[in-house]
Each structure stands twice: as structure tokens, then as C-alpha cells.
């Protein structure tokens with residue numbers, strides 16, 4: 001079973017500059033759908049063949065992106081299956097911790113998406129520390145964008161994955177996923193993962209930068225933490241099927257040219273990582289609905305899922 005830990009929900013109503021300016025420059029070659037509006041239909045097409053997914057909005061006033069958490073809950077309900085939702089809060093807002101508690105208790109959202117550089121400050125700011133503290137107390141994993149971004153909000157120095165070493169030291173029970181393997185600071189990500197048992201990273205967005213992804217995977221293997229890399233697409237910018245194909249191409253490339261190749265077994269394990277279990281998320285029982293084109297009637301009149309693998 002493939003789990004996609006990194007998918008987005010948003011519509012044009014949630015976006016304004018500088019976000020919209022940045023999004024217009026984002027590469028689209030791995031997207032089969034419009035990238036500024038996520039619908040249930042486009043979502044199901046983009047996340048196939050993943051059978052479990054984590055979806056989130058983003059609340060980042062400085063970057064011009066604000067998806068209400070209630071809208072994420074409605075979207076998760078509409079998608080159904082084994083899709084779970086993460087909340088997002090902007091720690092620079094006075095009510096951020098209250099919103100974490102509301103989303104956890106009342107809305108059933110099971111993790112938190114943060115992006116300090118999108119939110120215009122450092123993850124070490126006291127306003128962030130209170131959000132990390134709440135996440136650890138409530139057992140909520142944090143998906144954190146600690147890496148380069150496509151907008152001009154914030155400062156790159158606040159986006160370094162090495163800063164998360166301080167967070168992991170202060171909150172040792174907190175589970176964190178460093179989005180996009182912390183690109184371009186993939187070596188920082190590798191050594192932070194190696195020091196902290198609850199720090200993971202995901203492969204999302206990197207099919208657009210195959211050189212970075214190839215280096216990142218071989219580097220984390222050399223540091224002994226490839227088993228903490230989770231599959232993520234970055235839908236709608238990168239579809240899961242396209243991301244899986246890119247990973248196969250990259251693994252094959254490393255098998256020919258890298259000093260430390262990513263073997264077929266390494267790739268199989270990465271794609272089938274039990275990410276919900278690692279993050280402490282219990283999966284809803286229903287299977288994720290398939291997009292129309294992957295379901296064909298069988299002679300018995302039932303349906304057979306061709307995308308299942």
C-alpha cells in the first residue's frame with residue numbers, strides 16, 4: 001500500500017500575492033490537473049495510486065495563503081476513504097494554540113502543517129515554540145516546510161532544516177516530517193534525522209529536481225536514515241503516479257552511476273513505508289475512492305481496482 005503524506009487542498013479564494021505570483025512560476029510537468037484549484041475529482045486523479053493520503057491547507061498570512069481548517073475538514077469528508085487531514089495554523093497569530101486545540105478536539109484533524117518561511121519568521125521564535133509544545137502535548141505530528149520556497153516571503157536563513165535540531169532537542173516526543181527533504185539543504189536534513197528518532201522527511205515536490213532528489217536519497221542512505229524517508233507527492237503540483245515514475249527513474253540512474261545506489265528493494269520499501277503507523281495516525285477503515293478511469297467492471301458485475309499494487 002502506498003501512502004502519500006504530502007498533498008494540498010486549496011482554491012483560488014484562499015490565495016493572494018505573493019503566493020499567486022509564485023504559483024504562476026511553478027513547474028507543471030508532473031501535474032495532470034490545474035494547480036490553483038483542488039477539487040475532489042482532481043484530487044483523486046492526482047493521488048492515485050496512493051491508497052492512504054494526508055491532506056492539508058496552509059495558513060501563512062505573510063505569503064498570501066489562508067485555507068480555513070473547517071474547509072479542510074469538509075474536503076476530507078468529501079474525499080472519504082483513507083484520507084486524513086492536517087490543520088495549519090499561523091503561529092504569528094495570537095489564537096494559534098487555541099486553534100490547534102479546536103482542530104484537534106472538535107474537527108478531528110490529526111496533525112499540523114507549518115511553514116515558518118511562508119509565515120515570515122523563524123521556527124525558533126517563541127510564538128512557534130508554543131505551537132510545537134502543544135503538538136507534542138496532544139501527540140500531533142508536524143509536517144514542516146523547512147527549505148527553499150517559490151515566494152519572496154520570509155528569509156532563507158529561517159528555512160534551514162538544521163534549526164529543527166533545536167526543536168527536536170526541546171520537544172523529544174514530537175514527530176516531525178521535513179517536507180521536500182529540506183531542499184536544497186538535504187545534508188542538514190540527513191543529519192537532523194540521524195540525531196532524532198522522531199524526525200522524518202518526505203520526497204514531495206522533488207521530481208521537479210531529480211538531481212537534488214538523487215543526491216538526497218543516496219546521502220540519507222549513507223547516513224543510515226533512508227528508512228525515515230516517507231513518500232509524498234506535493235499534489236496538485238506533482239501527481240503521485242508521476243512521482244512514483246520519477247522515483248523509479250532516479251533509482252535506476254543511481255544503480256548505474258552512484259557510489260551508493262538506491263536498490264529496487266530500497267525503493268520498494270520507501271514506496272510502501274507504513275507512514276501512518278510511524279506518525280501515530282490511525283487510518284479510517286474505508287478504502288480511498290479510485291478515480292473513474294482506474295475502476296473497470298468485472299464479469300461478476302463487481303468492480304476491480306486496477307490501480308491497486
Ligand SMILES: [Zn+2]
Nearest residue numbers: 006008204234
Ligand atoms: Zn507542499
